[in-house]
Amino acid sequence: MFAYDDVPYDTEANAETHPSAIATLARLSGLRPAAPRTARVLEIGCGNGENLIAAATYLPRARFVGFDLAASAIAAGVAAATASGTSNVELFAADVSDVRAAGTKDRAPGGFDYVVAHGMYSWVPRDVRADLFAVMRDALGPGGIGFVSVNALPGWELRRALRELARDATRDLEDPAARVAEALRIIEELARAGEGASGFRGALAAAAREYVAHVARATPPEAPFARYVFHDLLADVNEPFSVAGLGEDLARAGLRIVCEAPLFPSRAGAFDGLAADLARTGAPFLQVLVQRDDGELAAAPDASAAAELDLWADLTPAPGGGFRTTTGALVRPVGETGLARATRHAPGFVAVRDLADDDDARRELARQLLAAACEGVLTLVTERPGCATTPRERPCVAAHVRVRAGAAVERGAPSGVVTNALHRSFRVPWSELAVVLAMDGARTVPEIAAEATRRAAEVPSSLAGPLKGASTRDVQRFVDAVIDRFTRHLFLVEEDAT
Ligand SMILES: C[S@@+](CC[C@H](N)C(=O)[O-])C[C@H]1O[C@@H](n2cnc3c(N)ncnc32)[C@H](O)[C@@H]1O
Known part of the structure; x- marks a missing residue:
């Protein structure tokens, strides 16, 4: 099997594979990527x-095609897309x-914009x-952009050591869960035993600790x-793969690297230093954007190109001063910086060029804003995403968000994952999912509160949280706060999409 x-x-x-994220990086590299709203994505x-x-639910005019050898995963995806009425996604098992032999042209004549x-x-x-890169080359239109991720050298060498040890120790175990448990036990032991050690043992212990933390992030609590x-x-x-090794494989397929994804502040304009940077940081993973080798040449990512982009500042005023970002980090802009100017438009979208009065100021501002975007404080986009940004009388979250919220609520899961129009995923507790599920464009805010309260009455207080046992006023306050947060975090679909 x-x-x-x-x-x-x-x-x-x-989030990094979303056409909007790819388009932004491509634009910073001097390319003219296709508009995400109408893009063809493979x-x-x-x-x-x-x-x-998750992307298609906000971009009804874009077209998404995906395939995978795992027929069971594809069947689950087809069921999920059908449940949310997402008609612009085609998934097939292959x-x-x-696919290399059959080609992809019949699925997107002229090519895909993003692969x-x-x-x-x-x-x-x-x-x-080799087949994968051949399919990517064949599928990309002349100006198309690909996205590839690999385990990266030299940083991955320490993981190779962990892998050899874990595979060796679990060789005789058949059951996947037992193999994983034993592998993690060994890796945790390496982390403990090498604590404070110097040289290779210390480095291996650090890699073991890092891997355990990485696994914790990558494993959903319900798995x-x-x-x-x-x-x-x-x-x-x-x-x-080393940068050079990956580059050689790409070249053999008629592809070449555009830039790393996402962009790190120190690497803007200095892509040549990527291999040296990977050696210095020991990062075990690398993601790059690629293009056809007959495409318009990309330049090194240039911060001044950020002046042509739009900016999403999801910053909420924090008690005591400063602003909170989507991830909860506290930001305190000082003086007349780009960030300080951006906060005047938060939460919301604004064209970067409108934040400065002349070209010199605009260039400096673009540099500062790109640095803030690299830190995850702001988001730069080539076009505003397919969502509403202001409250509505009858709020409506994207259909696929409701399907995922509904699945978690029905299962009685303590939390579930939902994804916004910028393709960022959030793990949300049951009580908030119950509110989100009722945000279907048909209910007013009091009706949403009533529906969420009705559901909450059927489950234990540990799940229902603030929806059960509180006064009507407190429930209403909680529901208002959830609706406000989901609006600010870009989950509402546009008016004409409902
Ligand atoms: C590590 S998973 C990544 C899945 C997904 N892209 C993600 O990032 O979550 C690798 C995927 O490649 C698929 N795969 C492996 N060999 C394949 C092949 N020969 N043709 C198509 N898909 C394949 C697997 O079924 C699996 O879904």
């Missing part, structure tokens, strides 16, 4: 398709090698890797076990 049918992979939306090895469905292969290249055999470890560290194939 195929490993990914035997043990499902927990695929979620990945994902190779899309797993359950969640990455595509081996990338068969994503996340978490695949390092984990498939060499011949399949039966850390399935990620089974498909990553314990996988039959797991091949890391």
